[in-house]
Amino acid sequence: MASIRDVAKKANVAACTVSRVMNGTANVAPETRQKIEDAMKELNYIPNELARGMFRQKSGTVAMLIPSIRHPYFSNLAHCIESKLYEKGYKLMLCSTDGQIEREREYINILKTNIVDGVIMGVSDLEDNEYQQFDKPMIMLDYDAGKKLPIVVSDHEKGGRLAAEKFMESQCRYVIHIGDRELSKVESYKCHTALAHALNAAGIENRFIEIKWNEFDFSGYLEIAKTILEKYPQVDGVMAADIQAAAFLKAALKLGKKIPDDFALVSYDGTYVADVNLVNVTSIIQSADKIGDKTVEILLKLMAGQKLTKRKYLIDVVRKDGETTK
Template structure:
């Protein structure tokens, strides 16, 4: 079968139908006007040659891959897996496919992916990681949208209102009568914007004379068992702790550890999670949570990357999505 699944087969069809290759492309993509009799002739030749269009080959032919890559730190992290799911659905609805790349927070892996993605394999990139040097982003020749990271003024960013998130969590601890709050966070050198919620939390608790202690960890250092061991250690070593603020998974681990240690929730320990994924409602108690609106983040990210691909200059350089508090059974 001659010319199957490659760019030349389009030219084969064009040659036999005695039309231009771009006319065949319009028929294949159902884009642009083609006279009915010409369309019928092309479709007849396609059947005669038993031509099976190859999406990647057609993408290369028209300089468009029809796919967008998403870089995330870890595919099993509840927030990123949920976000990727929404982005995949939104892209598909807009005629694009998603290529998911998990870097495991490894800068070399991130660099390798970015180098690979410079080719025609994708039309653009949505990135939830940022460990490279500024010059490496400047040399990246594809449309790029960042999630929760500011690289420079030319690359659009989509992020939650993390300052509001920290303030909502702090207010909940204040209302619950907490005096000693521990918050589990990334180290202070991180560039991720979500760290702002921890700064806002500390500042507001300080104003109300409530003690707070940051325990800094690399967010991907532990799986659930690792978080559970950390929770047991913290709660035993700091028995006066009456408030815990952490991302969904470690918050769930602290809840489980506290119950095993005989603590009454929320009387002895108030737990507030941050993100709002399925893990907060998969426990003995539903966890009070500051919710990031993942679907809105996904929709805006997709809107921005497609606008960049289609060279639409009406793009907001920084989009901030509000968060909200979802009441649970782990606070007053």
């Protein structure tokens, strides 16, 4: 494998000149730059990004921690953020914690080195002070870790109200909403409180049921959905994340319920999963594009040492009406 010295010898320049061309740290004559670039191509020289990053105190890499790459919302969001970072000249390092605290802490310790320039935190299992003490630019997604750290979050209260409106229009009398109670410290839990508040005000009975979203595959969710609908035969409305919502739709159809006359369904997140069902599912959509745009915009400002005008950035949600509500 060619080294920087091989490139310098081929181009008949000093190794420090090659380094300056790669790092953009000084002006180099166009003809010299061309000779160096030609030598790099001829020798198939691949710069050592980590070594170059240590030299410049900049790696050109951003890390993103998510609970699971299998979750459609997080995989879609990571894809959007990666694309936007790449447009700005940065690479994305994706770290999946699988909901394990120690794994998250191990990643944080690794990221304290010069391996990344900033961190997008899509998990929230540690104590707030562990995030606040991190000495690199960090932005939180969907979790408020205190006044030192900016947060980008969907308007989940609006999402809960939009879902409640469809259950009211569908004349539902008993609605269940599915979530993970351990995530109650996460901002997305506000969709459940807003939904319950609106339904209570309208005199519609409702119940929150805890299902950990990261413990089952689709067949597991389907069995749970069937069990819940059999236990609560009076249920005529369900709000759940996309994969869980798909399981409830299939379970309801197997139990002979007519959609949406006997049973109304609203999925939350609005990923591709909501579009691959037999019918179009009414969905509350979190815009991965808008969240990604704002997240990258704010993180780049932090990495450039700029001050932010505010700390919390609220991203609008929309409802896409489908065939599972009236």
